[in-house]
Amino acid sequence: MKAIxxxxxxxxxxxxxxxxxxxxxxxxxxxxxxxxxxxxxxxxNSFFFTQPLGITSGTSGCSSQGLxxxxxxxxxxxxVNHEDLSxxxxxxxxxxxxxxxxxNGCVTPEAQAAFASMTQASFxxxxxxxxxxxxDMVQNLKKEAQADQKTAQMCRIAxx
Amino acid sequence: xxxxxxxxxxxxxxxxxxxxxxxxxSHSREWLRLLHFDHGKSLVHTMIGKDDFFLAPxxxxxxxxxxxxxxxxxxxxxxxxxxxxxxxxxxxxxxxxRHWSEIEPSTNIQAKLKIQDCPEATAWLKKLGAxxxxxxxxxxxxxxxxxxxxxxxLKIHNAKNDSGKDLLDYGINFAARTADTxxxxxxxxxxxGYFPGTYAMVPYHQMIKDYTHLEGRDIWEYELSLTPEExxxxxxxxxxxxxxxxxxxxxxxxCSWAIARALEIARPDLDLNTHQDFEVIPLDxxxxxxxTPGLVKKIKYRPSEETEWISKERSLSDxxxxxxxxxxxxxxxxxxxxxxxxxxxxxxxxxxxxxxxxKGYEDHKKFDQPQFLLLGxxxxxxxxxxxxxxxxxxxxxxxxxxxxxxxxxxxQLGLNELHNPNEQNSEAWVGIRILFHDLLSEDQxxxxxxxxxxxxxxxxxxxxxxxxxxxxxxxxxxxTQASSWYAGPFSWxxxxxxxxxxxAPTRMHSHAKAKVGYSFDLLENxxxxxxxxxxxxxxxxxxxxxxxxxxxxxxxxxxxxxxAELGFEDLHLQSQERRHEITSQVVMSPWLQWELRAGxxxxxxxxxxxxxxxxxxxxxxxxHWIF
Numbered sequence: 001m002k003a004i005x006x007x008x009x010x011x012x013x014x015x016x017x018x019x020x021x022x023x024x025x026x027x028x029x030x031x032x033x034x035x036x037x038x039x040x041x042x043x044x045n046s047f048f049f050t051q052p053l054g055i056t057s058g059t060s061g062c063s064s065q066g067l068x069x070x071x072x073x074x075x076x077x078x079x080v081n082h083e084d085l086s087x088x089x090x091x092x093x094x095x096x097x098x099x100x101x102x103x104n105g106c107v108t109p110e111a112q113a114a115f116a117s118m119t120q121a122s123f124x125x126x127x128x129x130x131x132x133x134x135x136d137m138v139q140n141l142k143k144e145a146q147a148d149q150k151t152a153q154m155c156r157i158a159x160x
Numbered sequence: 161x162x163x164x165x166x167x168x169x170x171x172x173x174x175x176x177x178x179x180x181x182x183x184x185x186s187h188s189r190e191w192l193r194l195l196h197f198d199h200g201k202s203l204v205h206t207m208i209g210k211d212d213f214f215l216a217p218x219x220x221x222x223x224x225x226x227x228x229x230x231x232x233x234x235x236x237x238x239x240x241x242x243x244x245x246x247x248x249x250x251x252x253x254x255x256x257x258r259h260w261s262e263i264e265p266s267t268n269i270q271a272k273l274k275i276q277d278c279p280e281a282t283a284w285l286k287k288l289g290a291x292x293x294x295x296x297x298x299x300x301x302x303x304x305x306x307x308x309x310x311x312x313x314l315k316i317h318n319a320k321n322d323s324g325k326d327l328l329d330y331g332i333n334f335a336a337r338t339a340d341t342x343x344x345x346x347x348x349x350x351x352x353g354y355f356p357g358t359y360a361m362v363p364y365h366q367m368i369k370d371y372t373h374l375e376g377r378d379i380w381e382y383e384l385s386l387t388p389e390e391x392x393x394x395x396x397x398x399x400x401x402x403x404x405x406x407x408x409x410x411x412x413x414x415c416s417w418a419i420a421r422a423l424e425i426a427r428p429d430l431d432l433n434t435h436q437d438f439e440v441i442p443l444d445x446x447x448x449x450x451x452t453p454g455l456v457k458k459i460k461y462r463p464s465e466e467t468e469w470i471s472k473e474r475s476l477s478d479x480x481x482x483x484x485x486x487x488x489x490x491x492x493x494x495x496x497x498x499x500x501x502x503x504x505x506x507x508x509x510x511x512x513x514x515x516x517x518x519k520g521y522e523d524h525k526k527f528d529q530p531q532f533l534l535l536g537x538x539x540x541x542x543x544x545x546x547x548x549x550x551x552x553x554x555x556x557x558x559x560x561x562x563x564x565x566x567x568x569x570x571x572q573l574g575l576n577e578l579h580n581p582n583e584q585n586s587e588a589w590v591g592i593r594i595l596f597h598d599l600l601s602e603d604q605x606x607x608x609x610x611x612x613x614x615x616x617x618x619x620x621x622x623x624x625x626x627x628x629x630x631x632x633x634x635x636x637x638x639x640t641q642a643s644s645w646y647a648g649p650f651s652w653x654x655x656x657x658x659x660x661x662x663x664a665p666t667r668m669h670s671h672a673k674a675k676v677g678y679s680f681d682l683l684e685n686x687x688x689x690x691x692x693x694x695x696x697x698x699x700x701x702x703x704x705x706x707x708x709x710x711x712x713x714x715x716x717x718x719x720x721x722x723x724a725e726l727g728f729e730d731l732h733l734q735s736q737e738r739r740h741e742i743t744s745q746v747v748m749s750p751w752l753q754w755e756l757r758a759g760x761x762x763x764x765x766x767x768x769x770x771x772x773x774x775x776x777x778x779x780x781x782x783x784h785w786i787f
Binding site for chain 2: 067068070073076077080081084086089090096098099102107116120123124127129
């Protein structure tokens, strides 16, 4: 009887206290998940240690950290949030879509609104299939933004 | 010549006296916090797990040595040693420069201190651009009573992200590195501090995604009044800790302790109870912050995906709900492509997209393509969704912030009338519960309609002057997410403790049980919970016996003021013993932290063919506080 009580107690107390003791983020494990490695490649290196544990570089083994490189901000954001961004593009508005717009150089609210409308109107070209990758989404988005006069002007989108 | 030599001697001895000055200041609260010495057991040993955090050979046990070694290596060494040390320990350097006149009062050589350049750190810090800090609280999620403790972490804000781009800020989390450890070993390591705990930094949008999407946890952002200078100090110290770790204890050296400690280092005159040894939970830690005058500037709410879905589902028209149900059923059966989406309204499309996002986490294959088709149809409609900010503000207006929930420990005072065939007793009793809440407690911020109890006991004193413990719980958990057309989770629970024998109140019977079943919302604020129980329990004669039983309860909530419960429990023990219990209870919360309860319980006890009936009526007052 005592053994059963202790067993139930131990296992139950795990769930009581242990809720957030893990990484808290289950989705991006560097060693096992190629998405994690992909995100890691977009962050800066540590300048303190060869094997730091989290702040300055992305090798905690838990998820990628460090600071996102400037020229990778857009790609990183889309890589992490492409499901939500797809939804907000279809809806023509959203917080993440606004951030995406600003990352594309759309500073004013009017420019952001123009960008959002453009993504809704060109949705089928930005996201042609359910399997469209984040990288392809970024490329398609840039192309459509350049092609749309209003957006290109208001957001000062440079042609690559 | 003699006087010159004498003056020289005085000068030299005053220098060595100065070198000894750090003695007193080395036990200041600020210095001990930077080294993570503390009150309680860690006073003689740091909580930092790696020795290379310390510059003195005995630095891990001697804060005075460590202060002397730090001063020496930072300001009285060769240039390259000074630079390496100053740049490695930016928070310590900041501390020394602010308190130099107290550390070396007899010699004012501050003008001669060489402040070394740290180009890599400076560039990194400039890129981070830390200007201010928010304390972030992730609430409990449905069907997980243990997540009611919540989780705290930080958002480091860069002013250039002011214009609605704070998702690009960085989040700072403190977590245990548990690798692949599972099960009983996981429990043991976590309780005994065998996991290393470290701070980690992740872009904020990435950090909150799992909380809001996968786990269904709402996010409350508490913007703090930390200045840019204080924010830098926090970051300096996290940089110092990079490469080292703490021993992570589930109960008291966990995420909430570490986050509170980081804030205390940022603003040294803050006291956020990090010296407390017994237990600290994130929700309490949040309240210590929100109750510190002038520390919180603003609150922002981010609903989870699940909260948004539930809110949308409730406001769907009957036709729209029927459409969403049809689409959901079609997706599950793999027949989605046959659906005519042109007749589905924008509101129904938006709701279905939320539902399919949630369901996609469980089963990508079934829901990815249907979601894609929904998105395509929605894009044709041109109508913009309600702005996310407005939607969040509307939802926030219906919620009470977790910082305004009842505190985690409870003191109870009550009066009872007990009737059984042998006696009739009036009793007074006092109860204490270390953590946390039951089904009839106010539930803002915690997993609603749940029970989470850790370490409680009631002491009874009858009019016959007998005093005894009549109720105790080591652990009691109950999670009861209701089954609905879109989700059918188990309700589940566990209970380890004991209750007194109403027939013979001086005796207790202890138990350890597991429960599983289903719950249903008969109305929005009326839940019916049904459970099967199995475990072990003491019989009338005190022996252990297997027990199997049923429990059914109806719980109702009437706003914040009233809650009520009606329940019955039927337990069968091996020894031909059967216990049947009917309970009813009403609770009123006239003010936050106070409850009035009245209850009635009848227990029927069968042994073989004999039946005995006992009843207990009680009234009590409860007060909540942070332990």
